[in-house]
Amino acid sequence: MANQPLFVAGPNCFTCQARERTEWCVLQDAELRLIEDGKKSRRYLPGETIFREGDTPDGIFCIESGMIGLRKSDAEGNTVLLNLLSEGETLGYRAFLADSEYDASAEALEPSTACFVDRPTIRRLLEHNPALGLRFLKRVAKDLGDADEKILHNVSLSVRARFAHLLMVFVERYGKLADNGSSSIDLPLSRQDMASMIGTTPESMSRTIKKMETDGIARFSGRTVQIPSCRNLVNEFDPEVFV
Amino acid sequence: MANQPLFVAGPNCFTCQARERTEWCVLQDAELRLIEDGKKSRRYLPGETIFREGDTPDGIFCIESGMIGLRKSDAEGNTVLLNLLSEGETLGYRAFLADSEYDASAEALEPSTACFVDRPTIRRLLEHNPALGLRFLKRVAKDLGDADEKILHNVSLSVRARFAHLLMVFVERYGKLADNGSSSIDLPLSRQDMASMIGTTPESMSRTIKKMETDGIARFSGRTVQIPSCRNLVNEFDPEVFV
DNA sequence: CGCCAGGTTGATTTCGCTCAAGCAATGTGG
């Protein structure tokens, strides 16, 4: 404790590996310096909220580490987890750029660190480098595509199929391929949160998991999942595959 | 037939009333001229498709008249109507701007006319007038917000509540307020298509309509609907209202 | 006239929600 440095040489914009895969990859060194100088970094504990539905944004957030969930809820207390964001990803840009209020809340799902970049800085960056705006445009467009797909899935697929699809997304994002061709994942979410991502209840989630185990689609143990055959998994929601 | 002029003095970009309410309102006369000269106008019959899911966009469309529906479908033939677009609105910008394929099909729901503006023209406009890009950004952001709301609604509201919400949207968009405080609408869609907008079957749609009639929420006759009390209608999906 | 698409209605089934209880792991205060 005593010999720990005051400031860890933690992620900064210049060394950030994830930056290459995000909107910020178009920035020049001088522009990065602008962010680096202006940003305010903060730690969040699991469950803590970064911003709340209805708030007015006055900047955007960039995740240094951890994982943030975007959650939307209605008057009755029903909630959906709309999106997961991790290291390097930008948070809260939608409402900020649209000049509107947040229409979802952001909450830390793990211990996380996020930087806040204020309005003037963003504005200057956007003016200075139009490519950045275009990047954001692409990002929102992609998110919109994902949302549309989710709408279709919710009305046309069963809970089980939707969960299979979610698992497949996790495999692609966090999965490790084993030597024997099977995949394994460390789930980034609790069962409750997974339930809330596919729009169902914890109870149904639990039953679905059990049934998929007995069917040999996946083996669950805590947050670790073994997928013997991705092909079978895909088949659960995309049965057009034959052979 | 014989004495019909070859070209009707139909809507053009300069006289278009709807333009003021769309992305294009930021354009100068010189820029409008660019579109006006480059656009290709075409008529579509009901049911005709403007573009199909999976196609690669090479421009965007602007609706002169009529109504276009954005429809997404999966392998099994399940479909959802995601969005309705009418006069002055832009179509196909999402995939175009994201530089990806269309992920939904567009089809005429009424006899419609739409202009096609090709990639080079759009590109020139975006470069010339950065405000246009920002407008599109706002538009996509709004659409994304709507999509997120729809996701929440689909999981937390009943078919009846979702339909009530859809009706309310129609009231705001196409409704006429009568002298006695009641509203009336001419539905822009068939029952099937309304069912497909709220993610249900025609059968359930039919039953829901019937039940709402007997409950005095609305009176249906063909495509005309009378809403005695919007308050009651809103109450169907947003029960937080008391008094 | 017969056909057909769009719509309604009825009977039946099913999926997933609700309610309720139990269980394991973790934490807390005495």
Place this chain on the structure above:
DNA sequence: CCACATTGCTTGAGCGAAATCAACCTGGCG
């Protein structure tokens, strides 16, 4: 160290909203 609350997960029983299946009606249109 134990009694206990708490939290996340699982399991069971029952119910209900909505899908499915199947007729049937209606109005337009060739």
